[in-house]
Amino acid sequence: MSDPRGFLKVRTRRELAERPAAERVADWFDVHSEHGAQPWTAAQASRCMDCGTPFCMTGCPLGNIIPEFNDLVSQGKWEDAYHRLSLTNNFPEVTGRVCPAPCEHACVLAIHQPATTIKNDELTIIDQAFELGYVTPMPPQRLTDMTVAIVGSGPAGLACAQQLTRAGHTVVVYERDDAPGGLMRYGIPNFKLDKHLIDKRVEQMTAEGTRFRLNTEIGKDISWDDLRSRYDAVIVAIGSGVPRDVAIPGRELEGIHFAMDFLPDTTRRLSGSPLKHDISAQGKHVVVIGGGDTGSDCLGSCLRQGAKDVTVLQINDREPVERPEGHPWPTYARTYQKTTSMAEGGTYLYDTDSVAFSAAPTDASHADGDEPAGVAIEPRLEASGFLADAEHHVTGVKVVTVGPGADGPRTRQPGTERILPADLVLISIGFAHPDTASLLDQMPVELDTRGNVARDDQFATTQEGVFVCGDAGRGQSLVVWAIAEGRSCAAAVDRYLNGSTELSSPIAATDRPMALPRTR
Structure with missing residues (x-):
């Protein structure tokens, strides 16, 4: 390591600067204003402690040789760093941007200081490698007949x-x-x-x-x-x-879509590819059911499309800022992380469950509330305006607060029901x-x-x-x-x-992430 006292000299963690939220929601470009090596990159990489037992490597399923490429970054040896990183990771330009960095949760320095900037060091390595021409084809020396x-x-x-x-x-x-x-x-x-x-x-x-x-x-x-x-x-x-669905009254209404029917077309519009669903959030009240990474992506995409407002529902409570007792180091800790999309706008409602979808008729003849011929309305929903027929378009989502109660930690709290306006609902609760x-x-x-x-x-x-x-x-x-x-x-x-192989095999089919179940 270039400086064995680096983590003592540089105690503050530095992140890549982001463009102002008001600026970036007007386009689809990278949210960051800084790219590649920065004046402070080497100092940040020098915070790596070169631990005798690098737990960061156990947190990463790829087995990235993190202390070694951090040392090379701290010395500005970009080509060596790229080759070291490429030994274990085929696409660091992807993981360096979208991975939640379980390696940083396992960083020994994270026990008492902010973790080493492993993810950003990885991203900087590959960005430098592309810019300097180090990423070249590696064809095989010989071909098999397989x-x-x-x-x-x-x-x-x-x-x-x-x-x-x-x-x-x-x-x-x-x-x-x-x-x-x-x-x-x-x-x-x-x-x-x-x-x-x-x-x-x-x-x-x-x-x-x-x-x-x-x-x-x-x-x-x-x-x-x-x-x-x-x-x-x-x-x-x-x-x-196959996406997970929500089985609640009104699911058949128009305007309710899976996130993975919505998000792909945002990319297709930019690339000029044919649209498959043509779902737009422009000028609409949007409710996103599910507050994970995909829900955050829906939020950022809806804001860029010009949504009137966006509300993201998360049934669990907000994660703690500090590592909770139920997730001891070096396991992956579920802590609160404000995504770039969350900083751009929208509202997150935690401890909130969806109860039903409300609707209004789509044709003017039914605007006075008279039941159209052939439409069966569930009696228990009729009085409250909740209709469950595909001829109607969603206008709202009935939600309820959940919390500890006699029936468990996720009990619906009486008297907390309310309706959120929604012209577009995106279901983002996983696959x-x-x-x-x-x-x-x-x-x-x-x-x-x-x-x-x-x-x-x-x-x-x-x-x-x-x-x-x-x-x-x-x-x-x-x-x-x-x-x-x-x-x-x-x-x-x-x-x-x-009959044999020289290819690396970082994990077994049965391996699982180093994390513990969510505790309440």
Whole structure:
């Protein structure tokens, strides 16, 4: 380490400066005003303690060699830092922007000081590497005669593809959308992750030999059985695409959509791609059900579209600012983190549950409240104006405060019901499992109890030569876990094809994040 007393000399953590909120909500560019190496970057990296036992590396599923690349950053050795980081992470330009940084929660310095800026150091390394021309294709030295098909081009599929291509296999990635990237492209807004970064990686991968087949849906354009017959191995990396829903009265009303029907079109509008749902928040009262990262992305996107107002509902209470007792170091602590979108506007309502959706008729003939012919209205909802027919458009969300009570910690509090105005409702409460309908029909695999594709410790499914990685096998998780899954699955497939492998395998299929359940 360049300065063993760095963490004593620099005790203040410095973050990248952000553009004024009023300025950035008028465009879709990166929210930060600073990029790349800054005058203070080396000093921040010098705060790394080079611990004898670097717990930060156990917090990261990729096993990034954090003390070493921090030391190189503190010395300004950007090329060495890039190569060190690239040993373990295929897409640091993504994790450096959207990962919640479990490594920083495990940082030893975080016991008594703000953690080392690991995430920003990682981001700075890759930004410098792109700017200085260090990111170049790494084609294999020799080719095998083995072929691999990867279905899905999200972070798991792309990481798996890059690893197997560099091992010498002929890899073809199938993607049903018009551009690769999966949720990195169509789930994360541009103000968090500019899509030219994904394009740069795809260009690198194409130059290395990875082939992409876009606008191709396996199970429809090509059957799963046919795909398996063409390739020596098939990898299922389709993500966890079935969203969780809310089963409350009025769900059938118009104007209620899943977040993942809304967010992709925000990217398509900017890229000029055909829209699939054409949902807009312009001039509307918006209610977002679910206060996680996706809910925050919906908030920022709605504000940029010109929403009249945005309210985000979170059924849990607001996380504590300090690490709670139930999440001791070095586990990942659920602490309050104000996202960039939260700083731009909108209202967050914590301890708030949705009860029903209210509606008004969509045609003028029904504006006086008379029941139109053929519309059945539930008696218990009629008096309060809650209608549950698809001919009506949502106008509000009935909510209630939840808190400790006789029935448990999430008890609805009597007398707290109220209606929030809503012309647009976005459901953002996560995903249940992957969409496996065509897979089960054409090439049956076993599923686990949660509806994910079952696999053994080598990422293999119950079909010979068929593997699964990412959210399709693990369930909904983080980008950093998806990349780790892709790398580990690639090692397993390489071993299956060659009998041995030199590819790294950072995690096992059964590994789980170092975190504890939420406590109340």
